[in-house]
Amino acid sequence: MTLYLHDTLAREKRAFEPAHADRVTLYVCGPTVYNYAHIGNARPVVVFDVLFRLLQRLYPQRAVIYARNVTDVDDKINAAASEQGVDISVITDRFAAIYEADMASLGALTPTTQPRATAHIGEMTALIEDMIGKGLAYESDGEVLFDVGAYDKGSGRYSQLSGRSLDEMIAGARVEVAANKRHPADFVLWKPSKAGEPEWDGPQGLNGRLKGRPGWHIECSAMAERALGLPIDIHGGGHDLIFPHHTNEIAQSCAAHGSDEPRAYARYWMHNGFLDFSGEKMSKSIGNVVLVHDLVKTWPGEAIRWALLSGHYRAPLDWNGELILQSRKALDRLYGVLLRNVDIGFDADAAPPQAFMEALQDDLNTPRATAELFALAKELDSAEGIGAKHEAKSALLAAARLIGFLEGEPDAWFEGGADEELKAKVEGLLAARIEARGAKDWATADRIRDELNALNIVVMDSPTGATWRLRESEPT
Ligand code: AMP
Ligand code: ZN
Numbered sequence: 078m079t080l081y082l083h084d085t086l087a088r089e090k091r092a093f094e095p096a097h098a099d100r101v102t103l104y105v106c107g108p109t110v111y112n113y114a115h116i117g118n119a120r121p122v123v124v125f126d127v128l129f130r131l132l133q134r135l136y137p138q139r140a141v142i143y144a145r146n147v148t149d150v151d152d153k154i155n156a157a158a159s160e161q162g163v164d165i166s167v168i169t170d171r172f173a174a175i176y177e178a179d180m181a182s183l184g185a186l187t188p189t190t191q192p193r194a195t196a197h198i199g200e201m202t203a204l205i206e207d208m209i210g211k212g213l214a215y216e217s218d219g220e221v222l223f224d225v226g227a228y229d230k231g232s233g234r235y236s237q238l239s240g241r242s243l244d245e246m247i248a249g250a251r252v253e254v255a256a257n258k259r260h261p262a263d264f265v266l267w268k269p270s271k272a273g274e275p276e277w278d279g280p281q282g283l284n285g286r287l288k289g290r291p292g293w294h295i296e297c298s299a300m301a302e303r304a305l306g307l308p309i310d311i312h313g314g315g316h317d318l319i320f321p322h323h324t325n326e327i328a329q330s331c332a333a334h335g336s337d338e339p340r341a342y343a344r345y346w347m348h349n350g351f352l353d354f355s356g357e358k359m360s361k362s363i364g365n366v367v368l369v370h371d372l373v374k375t376w377p378g379e380a381i382r383w384a385l386l387s388g389h390y391r392a393p394l395d396w397n398g399e400l401i402l403q404s405r406k407a408l409d410r411l412y413g414v415l416l417r418n419v420d421i422g423f424d425a426d427a428a429p430p431q432a433f434m435e436a437l438q439d440d441l442n443t444p445r446a447t448a449e450l451f452a453l454a455k456e457l458d459s460a461e462g463i464g465a466k467h468e469a470k471s472a473l474l475a476a477a478r479l480i481g482f483l484e485g486e487p488d489a490w491f492e493g494g495a496d497e498e499l500k501a502k503v504e505g506l507l508a509a510r511i512e513a514r515g516a517k518d519w520a521t522a523d524r525i526r527d528e529l530n531a532l533n534i535v536v537m538d539s540p541t542g543a544t545w546r547l548r549e550s551e552p553t
Pocket of ligand 2: 105297322
């Protein structure tokens with residue numbers, strides 16, 4: 078079975094072939110760490126986590142190297158640090174740790190490596206020096222700029238990824254016109270820091286080493302090359318990054334290495350669609366920003382993950398209360414099947430079934446893959462005999478766990494969200510209820526039911542005994 082991925086550069090699905098089958102590399106643009114990640118920021122994390130897991134299934138585990146960078150030098154970081162009167166590392170260390178914990182609660186595996194921009198300034202200036210040496214970068218007003226005109230020379234190669242011509246970019250005001258630029262699309266590789274802001278020795282080859290800091294795009298060109306080696310097999314991010322960020326990454330890396338071929342930098346480009354909030358763009362000014370950090374206090378991380386994977390990754394996804402509620406119900410159904418079959422064993426090394434793998438290998442079709450999970454759950458429920466049930470349960474868990482679902486115990490899923498005190502109280506009431514029923518003391522049994530109801534507990538009776546869960550909270 079071949080893995081097909083939609084490649085933004087080719088504008089179609091392509092059969093995936095890594096440059097080296099024993100070393101598969103994936104680079105995804107990571108967070109700028111100065112505040113909490115919102116649920117839109119979590120979409121690429123979860124989508125590319127599915128790809129990472131799938132690649133590990135298709136290639137030897139250690140062959141897959143996944144790098145997700147941390148942007149820890151940026152204007153917004155500087156602003157936050159000066160506002161709070163602290164070093165930037167106080168801000169970036171804090172929010173990098175929060176980011177990792179929040180993403181882990183959505184079931185996202187830790188990438189193989191998470192390079193930080195501030196640890197790779199030397200690689201950035203080296204690339205800039207190469208560009209200066211080739212006449213593709215120039216100094217102007219204390220900044221070093223990339224010379225888009227000299228790079229493109231009317232060939233259209235600067236526009237290959239975005240599909241927008243340079244003229245269109247200028248007309249659409251997608252590039253900042255500035256007096257010190259030779260061409261409006263020229264972008265900053267290096268710039269001076271403001272007083273009190275962190276600065277590093279700049280590239281050589283100009284009039285002295287300009288002290289300052291790197292531009293955003295050069296950070297990823299340098300970190301991707303350093304962490305993975307070129308060409309990277311797959312480069313990913315949200316579709317807002319196609320232009321200018323990824324367009325400029327290709328231009329810089331090809332310029333520095335004297336290559337005409339964009340695939341000398343990355344062989345496949347993948348971009349996730351945007352997440353909107355009830356039809357609107359999620360933005361601070363509208364006041365509809367939903368933080369992952371807050372969401373996981375109310376909803377199981379697994380349900381949030383399900384919601385993020387409920388649509389195809391390239392399509393826009395509308396985040397609303399109904400989506401997360403439906404996602405939890407979907408998992409209720411799957412965990413419900415596991416609960417009914419809790420005594421059945423399973424083979425932890427079973428292979429996920431073909432139909433499920435086909436869905437994933439068709440450009441990560443998670444809606445089809447999750448539909449397969451329901452089909453597998455149904456097979457488990459209707460299987461007859463221990464052997465058949467064992468096989469069906471193994472198939473369901475192999476598939477679900479490949480993409481980060483059904484890793485917990487069904488009991489824990491249904492009791493999730495209750496604190497220890499409440500758990501003890503509910504267990505006590507359920508025991509008393511069994512006793513009252515056994516003694517045909519219906520009045521007491523009814524009273525206990527009302528009490529459980531008041532505690533927001535839903536009791537589910539089954540042949541193997543009663544389980545319970547907290548009643549659904551209001552959707553966020
Ligand atoms: P940023 O911190 O804005 O650079 O974003 C980090 C990652 O999240 C990038 O890959 C963005 O493309 C992606 N991203 C930001 N906002 C959204 C959104 N609303 N929906 C989907 N992806 C997003
Ligand atoms: Zn990047």
